[in-house]
Amino acid sequence: MPDPSTTNRLLSLDVIRGVAVMGILVANLAAFGLPEAAYFAPLAWGGTAPADLFAWFITFVFIEGKMRGLFSFLFGASILIVTDAAERHGDNAAATHYRRMATLFVIGCAHLYLVWLGDILAHYALVGAIAFLFAWLSVRWLIAAALLLLAYATISSALGAVILFDSAAQDSPYAIAIWNSFAIGFGVPPRADMLGQIAAMRGSWIDAIAWRWHHAADPLTVLPVLAPETLSAMLLGMAGYRSGFLCGAWHRARYRRWALFCLGVALPAYAMLGMVTLRHGFAMQWVYLNAMVLAEPLRTLGFIGYAALLMLALRPGGPLTLRLAAVGRTAFSNYLGTSLLMVAIFNGLSLFGALSRAQLYLLVPPAWGLMLLWSKPWCDRFHHGPFEWLWRSAARGRWQPLRRVSA
Structure with missing residues (x-):
């Protein structure tokens, strides 16, 4: 489904990417405004009032993991789009790809240590470097490899859950050490540790950098843990592009069947996992089991279902479609x-850790409005978003054209 307003762009990919980057904001708000552990565990920080728990539940069921998966899905498709274009222009596809990934890794590390703890770009660069090795596979083998990776990721997470449940009694120094290591991300860490993060984030920029330097997860260290799921989504994105799923080549009835099946399974199952987590009072072993193990395959169904639903909802030429497509075309700029x-807001105005979980989501409407407001006028005048242009120029080693030339 080409975008008639641009050259060689797929409207469907831009719209889905726009929705994904807007959804990622919702997913990341708790990480922007609250201590690290609060992302999965409301008991750590952010309040447990009914409004806070409702906000957690809605985000868990409809957003958590699925927007990130959708973005990974599209990243895989974009690898093929870029490398195919390189080959058409007589360039070396591998060299083009790895220059882009190397540049993205540098940008991601700068984002991670200088701006925000939750960067995903450096991880995408590393996994994208691996994903290129699968680019020659057929649709069938891409799907098979993706499912094997997803099974591996699920089994690995399940082994972590076994270890966590075994250490719940905390009856030995080893069990206590295991329990405390999981508490950093899924439980309630020592209050002094969370207060230390809050103080650093409310302090100077240098204070925040120093805290991230000592506490941020090294992209290379976490690669073996996170890469299987991310690579699975990227390979599915390659298959989605090659099969025509992401290009609008399927019949509407087929998209409808996929949306109904995937979301009809994933969302009720996610709701059930959320209710189980609530019933167990956010006990850390249940938080981990439900969010990291049982939800693993459901996330994949969720983002595929959302993609199929968005393909059905596309209205080429419609004002909202054009706005969302512009957000997608500038997704890198909107993310950064x-x-x-x-x-x-949270660091500069010293609001980090000051708002409840429910209050955080009041920022969503104005942030979404800003994305929708600036992206289209920018795209009407320029070929690329500002950060897209910098990435493209750095990867190619020369400044790229930015401003559109009027006819």
Whole structure:
């Protein structure tokens, strides 16, 4: 489904990417405004009032993991789009790809240590470097490899759950050490540790950098843990592009069947996992089991279902479609711009850890409005978003054309 307003762009990919980057903001708000552990565990920080728990539940069921998966799905498709274009122009596809990934890794590390703890770009660069090795596979083998990776990721997470449940009694120094290591991300860490993060994030920019330098997860260290799921989604994105799923080549009835099946399974199952987590009072072993193990395959169904639903909802030429497509065309800029905006709010205004979980989501409407407001006028005048242009120029080693030339 080409975008008639641009050259060689797929409207469907831009719209889905726009929705994904807007959804990622919702997913990341708790990480922007609350201590690290609060992302999965409301008991750690952010309040447990009914409104806070409702906000957690809605985000868990409809957003958590699925927007990130959708973005990974599209990243895989974009690898093929870029490398195919390189080959058409007589360039070396591998060299083009790895220059892009190397540049993205540098940008991601700068984002991670200088701006925000939750960067995903450096991880995408590393996994994207691996994903290119699968680019020659057929649709069938891409799907098979993706499912094997997803099974491996699920089994690995399940082994972590076994270890966590075994250490719940905390009856030995080893069990206590295991329990405390999981508490950093899924439980309630020592209050002094969370207060230390809050103080650093409310302090100077240098204080925040120093805290991230000592506490941020090294992209290379976490690669073996996170890569299987991310690579699975990227390979499915390659298959989605090659099969025509992401290009609007399927019949509407087929998209409808996929949306109904995937979301009809994933969302009720997610709701059940959320209710079980609530019933167990956010006990850490249940938080981990439900969010990291049982939800693993459901996330894949969720983002595929959302993609199929968005393909059905596309209205080429419609004002909202065009706005969403513009957000997608500038998704890299919107992602990094969102980080800068949220850091300015939570760190610059010393609001980090000051708002409840429910209050955080009051920022969603104005942030979404800003994305929809600036992206289309920018795309009408320029070929690329500002950060897309910098990435493209750095990867190619020369400044790229930015402003559109009027006919």
